[in-house]
Amino acid sequence: MGTAASRIYLSLLFWVTGRAVQAAWRTDREVRREFDRLPDLFSFRLSVYPSGPGLTIMKKEGTVRYIRQGEEGPADLHMMIKSLSHGMSLFTFQESTALSASRGRIAIYGDLSYACSIVRVLDRVEIYLLPRVIAKRAVKRYESPPAKHRKRFMIYLRVLFSP
Amino acid sequence: MTSGEFFQFTSPQRTEAGLQALDRLPNLLRSLGLSKPLLITDMGVRKAGLTELISSILQASGGMRFADEFDSVPPDSDTGTIADLARYWHAGTFDCLLALGGGSVIDTAKAGNILISTGKDDLYQFQGYDNIPGPLKPLIVIPTTAGTGSEATSVSVIKDAERHRKLAFCSPWLVPTAAVLDPRMTMTLSKAITAATGMDALAHAVESYIGLAKNPFSDSFALRAVELISKFLPVSLKAPHDREARLQMLTASHLAGIAFSNSMVSLVHTIGHCAGAVCGIPHGVCMGILLPEALRFNLHRSASHIGEMLLPLAGRDISLAVPREEHPERFILALKEFRQHIHELSENTLPLRFCDIRDSMDSPVMTPEHMILIAREAAGDPSRFYNPEDISEAEIHAVLKASYWGYSLDQDLVKKGHQK
Numbered sequence: 001m002g003t004a005a006s007r008i009y010l011s012l013l014f015w016v017t018g019r020a021v022q023a024a025w026r027t028d029r030e031v032r033r034e035f036d037r038l039p040d041l042f043s044f045r046l047s048v049y050p051s052g053p054g055l056t057i058m059k060k061e062g063t064v065r066y067i068r069q070g071e072e073g074p075a076d077l078h079m080m081i082k083s084l085s086h087g088m089s090l091f092t093f094q095e096s097t098a099l100s101a102s103r104g105r106i107a108i109y110g111d112l113s114y115a116c117s118i119v120r121v122l123d124r125v126e127i128y129l130l131p132r133v134i135a136k137r138a139v140k141r142y143e144s145p146p147a148k149h150r151k152r153f154m155i156y157l158r159v160l161f162s163p
Numbered sequence: 164m165t166s167g168e169f170f171q172f173t174s175p176q177r178t179e180a181g182l183q184a185l186d187r188l189p190n191l192l193r194s195l196g197l198s199k200p201l202l203i204t205d206m207g208v209r210k211a212g213l214t215e216l217i218s219s220i221l222q223a224s225g226g227m228r229f230a231d232e233f234d235s236v237p238p239d240s241d242t243g244t245i246a247d248l249a250r251y252w253h254a255g256t257f258d259c260l261l262a263l264g265g266g267s268v269i270d271t272a273k274a275g276n277i278l279i280s281t282g283k284d285d286l287y288q289f290q291g292y293d294n295i296p297g298p299l300k301p302l303i304v305i306p307t308t309a310g311t312g313s314e315a316t317s318v319s320v321i322k323d324a325e326r327h328r329k330l331a332f333c334s335p336w337l338v339p340t341a342a343v344l345d346p347r348m349t350m351t352l353s354k355a356i357t358a359a360t361g362m363d364a365l366a367h368a369v370e371s372y373i374g375l376a377k378n379p380f381s382d383s384f385a386l387r388a389v390e391l392i393s394k395f396l397p398v399s400l401k402a403p404h405d406r407e408a409r410l411q412m413l414t415a416s417h418l419a420g421i422a423f424s425n426s427m428v429s430l431v432h433t434i435g436h437c438a439g440a441v442c443g444i445p446h447g448v449c450m451g452i453l454l455p456e457a458l459r460f461n462l463h464r465s466a467s468h469i470g471e472m473l474l475p476l477a478g479r480d481i482s483l484a485v486p487r488e489e490h491p492e493r494f495i496l497a498l499k500e501f502r503q504h505i506h507e508l509s510e511n512t513l514p515l516r517f518c519d520i521r522d523s524m525d526s527p528v529m530t531p532e533h534m535i536l537i538a539r540e541a542a543g544d545p546s547r548f549y550n551p552e553d554i555s556e557a558e559i560h561a562v563l564k565a566s567y568w569g570y571s572l573d574q575d576l577v578k579k580g581h582q583k
Contacts, residue, residue: 037543098548102375102427104171107293112331113543115291120542141553141578 006084011053011069013091014046016159018055018066020125023158025064027151031124034117035064043067044118045075048087049107077110077118093130093138097122128152170378172425173317173335180344180414182406185217185305188343189224192259195340197301199230200261201252203272208264208307209234211351217263217305230257236264240271241322242286242330248275249284259301262339263348265360266311266446269304273319273337274330276302286321286330295334302339307348309399309412310360310447312367312420314342320436329436331545338424344417346409354400355512358505359447361396361412362513364388366435366450367419369458369498370428372472373465374549377426384422390475391415393501400508429550430457434559437540438517442529448514451502455495456565456572460558463577464551466491473497516569534563552577 024031038059047054056072058065079101081087086105089095097119100106108115123139128151136142145151179187192198204214214232221227233251236244248271252260260279262272277289280299289295304314313319319332352360368388371381392415398408434457435449458469470490474482477497485493506513514520520528538559541547547554554562558577565572 098553099375101292102549103169104293104376105169108291109294110291111287112291112333112545113328116543116545116547119548139553143578 003084006088007053010048010084010087010091014053014055016129017046017122017125018057019159019162020129020155021055021057021121022064022066023155023162024121024125024128026158026162027154028124028128028145030145031121034121034124035059037117038114042077042114043073043075044077044079044114045072046079046081046118046122048081048084052081052084052087075110077108077114079115079118080107080109081105082107093126093134096138096140098140125155128155170376170380172378172380173338174315174421174425175335176315176338177341178315178344178417179341180410180417182346182410184343185220185345185347188217188303188305189221189227191303191341191343192227195259195301195303197259197303198227199256199258200303201255201257201259202229202232202234202261202263203236203248203268203275204232204234204263205236205238205268206234208268211307213263213307213348216347229261231255236268236271238267239322240267240274241324243324244271245274245278245286245321246284248272249278252279259303259340261303261305262314263305263307265306265308266313269306269311269313269339270319270321272302272304273313273339274321274332276300277319277332277337289332289334290330292333293335295332295336297336299336301341304339304342305348306342306344306413306416308352308356308360309349309409309416310363312364312416312423314339314344315417315420316424318424329440342417344410344413346406346413349409349413350404350406352403353512354403354509356447357399357403357412358396358509358513359445359451360416361392361399361447361505362451362454362502363447364412364416364419365392365396366431366454367423367428368392368415369454369472370431370549371419371422371426373458373461373468373551374426374429375551376549377468381422381426384418385426386472386475388415388419388422389472391418393476393478396505397508400505427549428546430460430547430554430562432546433541433544433550433554434537434563436544436546437537438529438533438563441533441537441540442520444517444520444528448520451505451513452515452517452566453562455499455502456562458495458498459565459572459574460554460562460577461551462491462495462574469494476501517563517567518569529567534560534567537563 043058045056056067126138276299306314368385372385395408395411431453473490473494517529538556
């Protein structure tokens with residue numbers, strides 16, 4: 001895939017994932033529990049180096065919001081994917097976030113204990129977004145959440161229609 | 164890791180090792196263009212007379228000396244000490260840091276060097292992975308224990324005095340400029356510390372060999388470290404003044420440090436960091452207790468890698484006598500036998516189970532409530548990224564319980580992941 005196509009693909013995936021994190025926080029108890037560990041006004045950004053597409057999530061006054069590109073400020077935790085090709089490996093689900101980080105493809109600026117929570121959230125969200133056969137490749141351990149199909153439906157609805 | 168997959172490896176450091184390696188320290192400083200070192204150490208090292216030895220070596224070589232000494236590093240260094248060190252540096256005229264001590268001293272020097280070199284006063288902004296913008300001031304390290312390996316690593320972990328948590332810094336810029344390995348620095352260590360730090364080095368080597376970030380370079384360092392520890396840790400305990408054995412243990416610890424600096428550590432450290440923080444159990448003791456059951460937890464994912472360490476740990480006779488498919492289980496057994504041997508040689512000062520660690524009132528240092536807390540805290544320990552299998556709070560609790568009572572973890576309790 002060419003550079004421009006990769007950027008468009010990744011932009012779309014970041015948008016869907018960012019919105020899905022917000023939706024999963026409303027839908028899934030485990031995701032909510034992970035965010036409960038994080039302080040209020042905590043913001044997290046996942047992006048491609050140097051100025052590639054990315055997503056920003058903020059926890060504010062007890063709610064979790066996806067922040068649109070261009071509206072984000074500096075993040076408390078920034079996970080920066082070191083190249084577009086590494087971003088493609090991650091978002092074509094050839095490897096999990098944990099594996100990508102352990103292979104040095106992601107720089108992490110901020111508290112690493114918060115990064116652990118965020119990686120678990122991303123894994124959980126991928127289990128909802130992706131078919132089992134793909135999600136198994138994208139996460140370290142595939143565990144089917146209770147009422148997965150109902151919650152998946154809710155998350156997709158919220159990705160598409162929630163404000 | 165399989166062939167063709169990307170990996171990175173960093174070991175940019177100069178190492179001077181030998182029975183009299185410290186005699187070359189003045190030459191090392193000169194060759195690096197350095198003449199005004201700030202010595203960073205702790206009171207224990209000073210009381211053992213090690214600073215005097217180095218001072219006399221410097222004096223004997225054309226009147227060189229420490230420009231000043233910062234000797235107030237506590238056993239579990241924190242952000243306050245780092246800030247003090249940075250202020251101390253800026254108040255004087257120095258051209259390098261010289262760290263003399265164990266893990267706490269070395270990590271203090273590394274983290275202090277971040278503030279010193281960047282001129283900033285906020286350590287938090289450099290937390291994370293690859294979050295240090297450029298080269299730091301020259302740092303020479305002389306380890307006084309054979310276990311931490313910190314003199315070779317790109318990692319520094321410091322206690323956050325305000326928020327009561329650990330701050331982790333990981334960057335290739337943190338690898339010290341040079342390390343000097345001289346057995347005179349470890350000769351006076353007690354049997355308890357020799358045994359515990361030796362188990363720490365073994366845990367570094369073993370975990371770097373099974374972790375997700377393993378690569379062919381780190382593998383070779385790890386295997387050699389396992390072999391050296393297997394041979395020379397028992398000798399260091401039987402004959403504490405055997406300089407060759409002490410040097411080989413320093414070398415093993417250094418090799419294991421290079422290995423885990425590049426491929427990181429995993430479950431043993433995930434739980435061990437938290438057990439240390441919650442119960443105050445020495446790090447090396449935690450490593451020795453947790454190692455077998457944490458490996459058993461990962462057995463379904465890393466069997467071949469675990470099995471490959473049987474030869475360096477147990478030797479050729481055992482390795483050849485056991486069918487290859489039994490090597491992983493046999494390695495865990497060999498590890499337990501080795502640990503038992505070290506326990507006996509250390510005059511029972513190396514505990515084999517958490518339940519054996521008692522306080523002054525003869526109560527267990529680790530309680531069931533502690534275990535719950537440790538399992539919860541471990542969720543935020545970054546070393547879990549590198550474990551081959553994902554691990555839940557309940558599974559961490561199961562590994563802890565098995566290590567507490569000294570029974571074998573039931574593998575059926577482990578939920579198996581799917582990733583290659």
